[in-house]
Amino acid sequence: MPVKDYTIQHEKLAQAVQILNEQNVDAWMTFVRETRLTNDPALGLVLGEDMTWHSAFIVTKTGKKIAIVGRYDGDIVKAVGAYDEVIGYDQSIKPALLDALGKLNIRQIAVNYSESDAAADGLNVGMYNSLKRYLEGTQYELISAEEVLNHLRGRKSPGEIARIRSAVKLTEQIVESIGDFIKPGLSELQISDYIHGLFKENSVTPSFTPTVNTGPESSMGHGGPKGDLKVAPGHVVHIDLGVVLKEYVSDIQRIWYVAKSGETSVPEPVQKAFDAVRKAILAAAAVLKPGVQGAVVDDASRASIIASGYPEYKHAVGHHIGRTVHDGSTLLGPRWERYGNSPYGIVEAGNIFTLELGVMVEGYGIVSLEEDVLVTDNGLEWVGAPQTEVMVLRS
C-alpha cells in the first residue's frame, strides 16, 4: 500500500466534533463491513480506507474518537492516525462495542440513515438490525445522522477545497484538448473514446460516465455516445464530464458550435439558447449565499429559463460535489418528492455546488452548461473559468 495522506480525514473528524456540538448530539457512529461490497459514503470522511469485518467508528460531542474493528484491520486504522483508541476483536464486535460505549457516558447515537440524502444513507438494513440487536436492553437511542452528515459533507475543509480545485483545473485542460480534437466526421463514440484516453493519459478516472452529444438527433439522457451520430457542420457538440483526482471530483458541461462553411456568426437559435442558459445560471449564482435555502436557488434559475421562453429542466440546478459527483446534503433543487428534504437544506460557506441546466435547440442540438462554484462568506467563487460564450469550431 502506497503511503497515503490522511489530512482530510483528520480535518473532517475535527469538523464532526464541532457539528455534534452545534446539533447537540451525543455521538455519531459509522457502522460498516465489507466496504468494497457496500460502501457507506461516510467512511471516506472518517477513515479513507476499506474495512472487512463489522467496524464501528465513533465520534463524541466531547471529542473522543474510537474505532472498533476486526483484528486484521487494526493496523490500517492505526496508520490513519485519527483515532484515540483502536480496539480489535476476533469473533464478534458486540462485547467490544458495548464495552467502549459504556465508557462514553452517552445516550443518543446518530447512525447513517436518511430517506432524503443518499450520502447520509450508508447504513444497510441488515447492519442496522444487528446493531439494534446488540443494543437491546441498553439506554442507547439510535437516531438519524442525516443532519450531522449534511453539514459535514457540505462544509468542505481546506484540504477538500484544494483537491476539488485541482480536479477542476485538470478537467479544464482536458476540455481544451477535446475542443482541439473535435471535427466533422467524428462520431460521438470516437470523441468519447478520446476522452477516456485523456483520462488514462492523466492517470485519473471519470467521476461519472462522460456524455457526448452531437447534433439534433442526440439524446439528452444517459444513453451513451453513438457510433452512428457524427459531428457535422451546423451541430452543437455538448459534453458532460468530470474526473476523480486524489479522491475528489469535478463535474462540468461545455458546448461548441461547428460552423458551416462561410458562416460568420453563431446561428440565432443557438446563441439565444446559450444566453438564456447562461442567464439562468447567473440567476442561481446571484442568490447562492450562506443562509439561503437550496430550493430558492433552483427557483431563481427555473424562473429565469422559463421567462426566457424555454421548458424547465427536469432536475436540480445544482448539487454538491466532493468525494463523489452527487455529494448528498443540501440540493439546489425543486421541492419534488424524490428529493425528500434535500432542497430544504441551507447553503453554508465552504459548500461547493454545480450550477447546471440546458435546453434542446431544434435542428442544432443540446445547449447545456455546468459550472462548479464555491460558496464563501465573501461571495461566490467560480471554481474554474465559466463558459461565457459559445466556442466555435471551424474546419
Next chain:
Amino acid sequence: MPVKDYTIQHEKLAQAVQILNEQNVDAWMTFVRETRLTNDPALGLVLGEDMTWHSAFIVTKTGKKIAIVGRYDGDIVKAVGAYDEVIGYDQSIKPALLDALGKLNIRQIAVNYSESDAAADGLNVGMYNSLKRYLEGTQYELISAEEVLNHLRGRKSPGEIARIRSAVKLTEQIVESIGDFIKPGLSELQISDYIHGLFKENSVTPSFTPTVNTGPESSMGHGGPKGDLKVAPGHVVHIDLGVVLKEYVSDIQRIWYVAKSGETSVPEPVQKAFDAVRKAILAAAAVLKPGVQGAVVDDASRASIIASGYPEYKHAVGHHIGRTVHDGSTLLGPRWERYGNSPYGIVEAGNIFTLELGVMVEGYGIVSLEEDVLVTDNGLEWVGAPQTEVMVLRS
C-alpha cells in the same frame, strides 16, 4: 460509454427466475439510488450499470422483469436489454412503482437485506423506510432476499466462470513476474510498488490492496508494506493479491523462500509449515462438494492445521469470489457470531471459493497459501495451478 457486454446480467436474471421458483418467492426487488455513492452488490448482477434516482428492478417467479427508473437513466437500462418493461418517471417513483406492482399479482417482495451476508445487504435503511412508506396500506409483504441472493451470487453462470478463469490466469502471470523481481535488499514497499506497476501495465485494478510480507518481523495484518522491511536471505516472502479483470476477480496467496548462500534445501521449520498448510487446504478440498455445509469444510482444515501442531487461523478457510473478493453467500468458515448464518449455507455446483490459511514461522516469516477452486458435480477443479512446493529464490 464504450459498448458493453451484458451477457452475464442476462444469465443472472434467468437464474433469478429459477431460484424464485425453487424458493417459492413471488418477486425480488433491487431498490437503489445514487449507486456510485452507496452500491448495492446485487445491482451488478441485475443491471451492470449505475443509477442516479430511485430505481427498482423487479423479477417475478413467473419470469417478468421490470425496471422503474428516473427518466435520464431509461436509455441505459434499455441498452442492457434485459427488462421486458423499462418505466421512466420524473418526480417520484411511488406512482409508477405501485402501478407496476399492481399488475403483477404478487404478495411477497424479497428485498436486499441480511444480517449474515454483506453481499445480500445492499438496501440502505433510508431507502427501506421510503419503500415501507410507499407500500403502506397495500397487500405487499417485504421479506429478506438473503436466500435468493445467496444462491444467485453463489452459482456462477458460464460467463462468470469464464471471467474468473481469465482473472486467475492473469494473476498467475503477475505472480511469475513478481518471483523474477524479488531479491535481497528490496523492501516490502518496493515490491508492492512493483506489483501496482504490473497491475497498471496489464490494465487491471487490484481486487484488494495487495499484501507483501518479508521475514519474521512483518505483520500478518493488513498494515501495509513497510519501507524498512527488506528481503534478506533466510526470509519467507509472502504475497496476497488479486485482480479485477472485466469485473470479476481472483484472489491468491503465494510464498517464496530466499535461500542463504550455500543452502541446498528449504529449512525444516519452513518446509514443515508449508506441508501443514498445504495439507490443511487439501483437507478442506477433500470435503468441498455440493451438499456439504460451509462450516464442515472449515472444520476439516482447522482440525488439520491443529493436528499438525499449529495454532488455528482467525478467519474462514474460504469465501466466494466473483464480482468482489468477498462475494457473500455461504462461507467456508467457523460458527462465529460475526459470520451470522453464512457458515451454515450449503455448497453448490458452480460455486467458486478461495481456500486459504497460514501460519507464522518464527525466525522466517509468514507461510500462507490461498487457492481458487470451482465446485462441480464431478468434483473440485483448481482454478489455476495450486502452489505445491516452496518456491526458492537464489541470489
